[in-house]
Amino acid sequence: MTQTTIAAPGERTGGAATAVITGLGVIAPNGLGAEKFWAATLRGESGIRPLHAEGHAGGHPRGGGPRYPVTLAGQVSGFVAEEHIPSRLMPQTDRVTRLALAAAEWALEDAALRPAELPEYSMGVVTSNASGGFEFTHREIQKLWTQGPQTVSVYESFAWFYAVNTGQISIRHGMRGPGGVLVAEQAGGLDALGHARRAVRRGTPHIVTGGVESSLDPWGWVSHIASGRLSREPVPELAYRPFTREADGYVPGEGGAILVLEDREAALRRGAAKVYGEVAGYAATFDPRPGSGRPPGLEQAIRKALADAGTEPGEIGVVFADAAGVPFLDREEAAAISAVFGPGGVPVTAPKALTGRLYAGSGPLDVVCALLALRDGVIPPVPHAGEVPAAYRIDLVRGAEPRSAALTHALVLARGKGGFNAAVVLRKPEHPEAVPRKEEK
Amino acid sequence: MTLDDLRRIMVACAGEDEHVDLGGDILDELFTDLGYDSLALMETAARIETEFGVRIPDEQVAELTTPRALLDFVSGVTVP
Amino acid sequence: MDRRTVITGMGVRAPGGAGTKSFFELLSSGRTSTRRISFFDPSPFRSQVAAECDFDPEASGLTRREIRRMDRATQLAVVAGREAVADSGLEAAGLDPGRVAVSVGTAVGATTSLEREYLVLSDTGHDWFVDPGYASPHLFDYFVPSAIAAEVAWIAGAEGPAAIVSSGCTSGLDSVGYGHQLIKEGSADVVLAGATDAPISPIAVACFDAIKATTPRNDDAEHASRPFDRTRNGFVLAEGAAMLVLEEYEHARRRGARIIAEINGYATRCNAYHMTGLKPDGREMAEAINAALAEARMDGDAVDYVNAHGSGTKQNDRHETAAFKRALGEHAYRTPVSSIKSMIGHSLGAIGSIELVACALAIENDMVPPTANLTEADPECDLDYVPIEARDQRVDTVLSVGSGFGGFQSAMLLSRAGNGS
Numbered sequence: 001m002t003q004t005t006i007a008a009p010g011e012r013t014g015g016a017a018t019a020v021i022t023g024l025g026v027i028a029p030n031g032l033g034a035e036k037f038w039a040a041t042l043r044g045e046s047g048i049r050p051l052h053a054e055g056h057a058g059g060h061p062r063g064g065g066p067r068y069p070v071t072l073a074g075q076v077s078g079f080v081a082e083e084h085i086p087s088r089l090m091p092q093t094d095r096v097t098r099l100a101l102a103a104a105e106w107a108l109e110d111a112a113l114r115p116a117e118l119p120e121y122s123m124g125v126v127t128s129n130a131s132g133g134f135e136f137t138h139r140e141i142q143k144l145w146t147q148g149p150q151t152v153s154v155y156e157s158f159a160w161f162y163a164v165n166t167g168q169i170s171i172r173h174g175m176r177g178p179g180g181v182l183v184a185e186q187a188g189g190l191d192a193l194g195h196a197r198r199a200v201r202r203g204t205p206h207i208v209t210g211g212v213e214s215s216l217d218p219w220g221w222v223s224h225i226a227s228g229r230l231s232r233e234p235v236p237e238l239a240y241r242p243f244t245r246e247a248d249g250y251v252p253g254e255g256g257a258i259l260v261l262e263d264r265e266a267a268l269r270r271g272a273a274k275v276y277g278e279v280a281g282y283a284a285t286f287d288p289r290p291g292s293g294r295p296p297g298l299e300q301a302i303r304k305a306l307a308d309a310g311t312e313p314g315e316i317g318v319v320f321a322d323a324a325g326v327p328f329l330d331r332e333e334a335a336a337i338s339a340v341f342g343p344g345g346v347p348v349t350a351p352k353a354l355t356g357r358l359y360a361g362s363g364p365l366d367v368v369c370a371l372l373a374l375r376d377g378v379i380p381p382v383p384h385a386g387e388v389p390a391a392y393r394i395d396l397v398r399g400a401e402p403r404s405a406a407l408t409h410a411l412v413l414a415r416g417k418g419g420f421n422a423a424v425v426l427r428k429p430e431h432p433e434a435v436p437r438k439e440e441k
Numbered sequence: 442m443t444l445d446d447l448r449r450i451m452v453a454c455a456g457e458d459e460h461v462d463l464g465g466d467i468l469d470e471l472f473t474d475l476g477y478d479s480l481a482l483m484e485t486a487a488r489i490e491t492e493f494g495v496r497i498p499d500e501q502v503a504e505l506t507t508p509r510a511l512l513d514f515v516s517g518v519t520v521p
Numbered sequence: 522m523d524r525r526t527v528i529t530g531m532g533v534r535a536p537g538g539a540g541t542k543s544f545f546e547l548l549s550s551g552r553t554s555t556r557r558i559s560f561f562d563p564s565p566f567r568s569q570v571a572a573e574c575d576f577d578p579e580a581s582g583l584t585r586r587e588i589r590r591m592d593r594a595t596q597l598a599v600v601a602g603r604e605a606v607a608d609s610g611l612e613a614a615g616l617d618p619g620r621v622a623v624s625v626g627t628a629v630g631a632t633t634s635l636e637r638e639y640l641v642l643s644d645t646g647h648d649w650f651v652d653p654g655y656a657s658p659h660l661f662d663y664f665v666p667s668a669i670a671a672e673v674a675w676i677a678g679a680e681g682p683a684a685i686v687s688s689g690c691t692s693g694l695d696s697v698g699y700g701h702q703l704i705k706e707g708s709a710d711v712v713l714a715g716a717t718d719a720p721i722s723p724i725a726v727a728c729f730d731a732i733k734a735t736t737p738r739n740d741d742a743e744h745a746s747r748p749f750d751r752t753r754n755g756f757v758l759a760e761g762a763a764m765l766v767l768e769e770y771e772h773a774r775r776r777g778a779r780i781i782a783e784i785n786g787y788a789t790r791c792n793a794y795h796m797t798g799l800k801p802d803g804r805e806m807a808e809a810i811n812a813a814l815a816e817a818r819m820d821g822d823a824v825d826y827v828n829a830h831g832s833g834t835k836q837n838d839r840h841e842t843a844a845f846k847r848a849l850g851e852h853a854y855r856t857p858v859s860s861i862k863s864m865i866g867h868s869l870g871a872i873g874s875i876e877l878v879a880c881a882l883a884i885e886n887d888m889v890p891p892t893a894n895l896t897e898a899d900p901e902c903d904l905d906y907v908p909i910e911a912r913d914q915r916v917d918t919v920l921s922v923g924s925g926f927g928g929f930q931s932a933m934l935l936s937r938a939g940n941g942s
Binding site: 068069120125129130137138141146148150152154156157158161163167168170171174175176178179180181182184188191195198201202215218219220221222223224226227228283287288289300359416417418420 | 619629636640648649651652657658659661664679682684688692699724729731732791793794795796925
Binding site for chain 1: 455456457459491
């Protein structure tokens with residue numbers, strides 16, 4: 001059975017297929033597996049730690065070497081690659097791909113999607129990644145310049161490029177449908193989800209999508225610092241406090257989420273056990289060029305995503321914000337949210353305050369949070385948040401306790417450096433009771 | 442270079458297939474049957490050159506299809 | 522009514538072809554622009570040839586500030602993008618910025634700048650713990666390549682969707698395919714879509730050396746890229762950029778734009794086989810071609826010219842020859858197939874877009890570009906590869922394909938405007 005016999009591409013743009021998320025795979029600094037991550041998020045547990053405490057391959061200097069002006073990162077701990085990745089793949093993969101492969105496998109398990117039982121062209125892979133297999137390339141480029149070209153690994157040509165996760169996931173699971181890779185800094189993870197939905201609508205019923213990031217080796221770290229947007233605060237709990245008076249930058253991190261997105265009809269046909277929610281709306285915009293005097297594009301992204309979902313602002317029960325933690329960006333985002341929802345018109349939260357910004361990984365991870373918030377009727381808080389400037393006019397969910405709320409729709413926002421904006425509207429499934437409440441990964 | 446050296450290098454360069462026992466009598470097994478593709482062999486050849494100073498010409502790599510053939514080639518070459 | 526995508530402007534910076542006019546002259550002459558690498562001393566490397574652009578960013582209209590902050594790949598994209606926008610006459614069209622999108626393909630982004638920065642930060646590789654004190658203020662924008670899409674969006678005044686498409690060596694086909702989908706689904710009316718790569722740097726040369734994917738024909742650089750030839754032994758690394766203005770058909774018609782060609786169908790598939798290897802049967806590429814034909818509602822017999830991936834590696838040539846036969850049947854034997862990589866090398870993610878410009882030029886000029894250096898076809902390659910000389914013939918419909926590491930196989934159909942369904 002081939003792709004073209006499932007549905008002629010382009011035939012369905014009118015009555016667009018409903019795309020639902022049926023599987024979650026999470027690798028986050030504060031939890032491995034969707035349920036552990038969610039529980040940690042609700043408890044306010046952070047994965048932000050000083051870099052040298054963790055022993056990343058390569059590590060960071062305890063004594064000598066240059067001093068890094070910023071040392072806090074959201075770091076995935078307790079991930080033993082050998083337990084998840086076949087030995088044959090270890091020498092050819094960077095940490096980021098190991099994380100992505102593990103997350104993809106968990107998402108497929110969660111969806112009970114068994115690729116071997118499905119037509120090969122009916123499954124595709126669309127991921128986002130912003131920094132490639134950076135530590136791998138760091139090692140190889142060092143070998144090149146210190147030991148010569150003949151010492152560069154045969155795997156260098158693909159272990160570091162941005163397409164590596166899509167390629168390796170597709171190979172590992174025999175998925176021969178459309179493949180895609182998008183980069184839009186932090187916005188790219190939501191763009192991947194939007195593009196995955198497009199692939200579903202063009203006739204490929206099962207898509208593995210999302211984004212995972214990891215680039216915390218010293219060269220990657222210095223590159224993060226070069227953004228000029230990192231917080232200089234040395235106390236982990238205080239370093240990343242978006243939307244507050246104390247905000248002075250963000251903390252970068254590693255990890256992300258891989259999701260299974262399916263045509264709802266196809267998911268039901270194969271007997272999918274659970275539906276976490278529908279990707280009801282998606283839109284992307286780009287900010288006007290600097291100096292144009294025109295307003296940033298986030299508000300338009302929100303309005304377009306709501307229109308795409310056929311959803312009124314009043315139906316959105318929670319906004320998972322991009323939460324840059326950089327005052328001018330927080331101000332822009334708060335203005336966009338209050339313009340659409342009215343002053344304090346919708347609860348706003350930012351669980352990434354516990355993981356750091358994961359670039360391509362953050363959007364999909366926020367989507368996981370949003371889906372589980374819809375399921376459980378709770379909004380995770382931003383712990384340790386200080387005072388929100390009154391001018392922001394947003395209802396930031398702060399403190400130690402999650403806020404209960406009957407939710408039907410959630411909005412997830414992501415903004416990428418340079419001017420990228422993306423927004424996703426998620427809708428709670430019609431039959432939430434079909435979703436099991438506890439399933440520990 | 443011994444078979445054990447080769448095993449060690451191959452595992453370092455390309456890991457090991459979970460369905461294969463590299464500890465067994467593998468001298469005459471095809472590398473493909475041991476789960477190694479051309480990339481694995483190229484990486485192995487590069488490592489052998491670094492470690493043992495024996496260069497295996499590009500065209501030759503594909504022709505050395507078993508551990509025995511590879512070991513014979515390496516031992517038959519005079520190290521400069 | 523179905524929304525259709527047409528091309529209304531093009532810009533290109535290819536080796537030996539700066540601007541579409543000069544690029545067309547190169548293609549029709551069958552000249553090659555491959556040479557010994559001049560950007561650095563290539564003598565320590567196995568493959569010492571490349572197709573380099575003689576590119577002067579300042580003479581190409583970039584300011585000193587732009588040059589300082591942009592990687593070479595960005596510079597090439599911006600210059601090609603400005604040419605495309607001027608070519609389309611868009612600036613005078615009074616566009617709604619929110620309806621203008623940007624899609625830029627790149628396989629390796631700002632590699633060249635990253636490597637240069639690395640050498641500074643690491644004391645030429647000596648320090649694993651690189652020193653942040655020496656970091657360029659632009660390092661982050663090299664680190665995350667979406668900065669390239671931002672620069673391109675600024676020249677287009679785009680405020681609709683913008684992204685980098687980075688699916689390795691099919692990026693340049695996929696980025697245009699992405700733009701085509703944005704138009705078709707109604708997310709944009711105009712998309713500045715294309716691709717860029719400037720990978721001629723030591724680490725890129727070394728990584729392709731390691732897998733012996735690039736040719737070691739160092740004593741004959743001019744003739745080093747030899748797709749389908751019996752003596753071919755690898756691709757020639759290259760750089761370049763091409764940008765196309767994609768526009769919704771009615772939108773273009775209303776403003777009286779020159780319509781160069783229509784994009785009728787696009788599809789991509791994964792081979793799910795190997796990160797670098799290709800099976801000889803060409804199944805997944807054939808599947809991508811079939812899916813593109815289905816979207817175009819075309820029969821394979823409609824194809825007048827196939828722009829091959831034609832990288833010049835044995836496994837590729839065999840793979841795609843099989844794919845063409847599988848998808849087009851007997852028609853494959855009747856259809857000219859050529860690889861412009863024989864002339865301008867393989868610029869990784871950029872080449873797919875550069876090849877689409879070549880396809881559009883083929884339609885506009887009724888000319889099939891040749892496969893240079895093809896003096897004796899490999900017996901396993903038994904199609905009509907248009908050796909050495911360009912061919913004047915009617916070209917209404919073109920199939921362009923790409924194949925890349927990671928297993929990506931992509932196909933796109935272009936036709937003379939008004940010729941499609």
